[in-house]
Amino acid sequence: MLKSRTELLISGMEPLFNSWGRRGETVHRTYLEQFLQQYSPDIKGHCLEFQEDSYTSYFGGSQVTKLDILNKETDNPNATIIADLTQPNDIPSNTFDCIICTYTLHIIADLDYMIRELHRILKPGGVLLVSVPDITVNYYQDYELWRFTAKGLHLLLAKSFGDENVTVKTYGNSLTAAGELRGLSTPDFTKAQLNYHDPRYALVVCARSIKKPENLS
Numbered sequence: 563m564l565k566s567r568t569e570l571l572i573s574g575m576e577p578l579f580n581s582w583g584r585r586g587e588t589v590h591r592t593y594l595e596q597f598l599q600q601y602s603p604d605i606k607g608h609c610l611e612f613q614e615d616s617y618t619s620y621f622g623g624s625q626v627t628k629l630d631i632l633n634k635e636t637d638n639p640n641a642t643i644i645a646d647l648t649q650p651n652d653i654p655s656n657t658f659d660c661i662i663c664t665y666t667l668h669i670i671a672d673l674d675y676m677i678r679e680l681h682r683i684l685k686p687g688g689v690l691l692v693s694v695p696d697i698t699v700n701y702y703q704d705y706e707l708w709r710f711t712a713k714g715l716h717l718l719l720a721k722s723f724g725d726e727n728v729t730v731k732t733y734g735n736s737l738t739a740a741g742e743l744r745g746l747s748t749p750d751f752t753k754a755q756l757n758y759h760d761p762r763y764a765l766v767v768c769a770r771s772i773k774k775p776e777n778l779s
């Protein structure tokens with residue numbers, strides 16, 4: 563639990579802890595998991611996730627009949643598909659029932675191309691679940707390009723999926739945003755603190771986009 567909020571503000575220039583690597587305990591991952599839990603009924607059939615099976619099996623369970631892992635680089639032993647989704651590629655159209663694309667779009671230069679590809683490879687009626695950062699630390703050593711507001715993510719996805727087929731949700735508040743920037747993680751907050759929603763201070767922006775079923779197009 564966060565013992566003293568003033569400690570957060572006055573205890574030096576550097577973050578209290580460097581907790582960013584602790585997957586599952588970082589506040590932004592906790593929020594992402596709330597989102598995936600809510601939409602877990604969508605995680606079924608033939609699924610695609612980026613880099614590794616962080617979420618598909620956990621949230622989809624026995625609803626998942628096949629899982630592919632996509633990586634752009636060739637050196638990932640988890641990968642079943644190597645492809646650059648900002649270039650012409652070999653992935654057949656209308657393949658996946660669900661795509662989980664977490665913390666990836668902020669490193670993609672040609673976002674419009676990538677979203678068109680994600681839409682193309684989904685089956686009609688299939689669902690894309692996305693998470694992107696809003697308020698967060700900058701890792702200048704990494705290839706990070708973008709941060710997203712709810713409106714920006716909605717605009718981007720709606721170009722391919724259509725306005726009415728995109729639902730965007732934000733997570734966080736000024737306390738959890740400041741806390742995460744200062745190195746605190748999920749166990750430092752109460753449930754009420756974590757779940758207080760103030761869209762002005764989103765740590766994570768998530769979206770569910772559904773590819774229009776064929777009989778409606």
Ligand SMILES: C[S@@+](CC[C@H](N)C(=O)[O-])C[C@H]1O[C@@H](n2cnc3c(N)ncnc32)[C@H](O)[C@@H]1O
Pocket residue numbers: 612613614616632633634635645646647648664665666669670
């Ligand atoms: C930082 S990882 C994030 C995924 C991870 N599951 C997570 O939640 O943190 C980024 C993933 O996007 C992939 N990627 C990066 N650029 C890509 C591109 N142009 N086309 C397809 N995948 C790409 C990388 O190979 C990697 O698997």
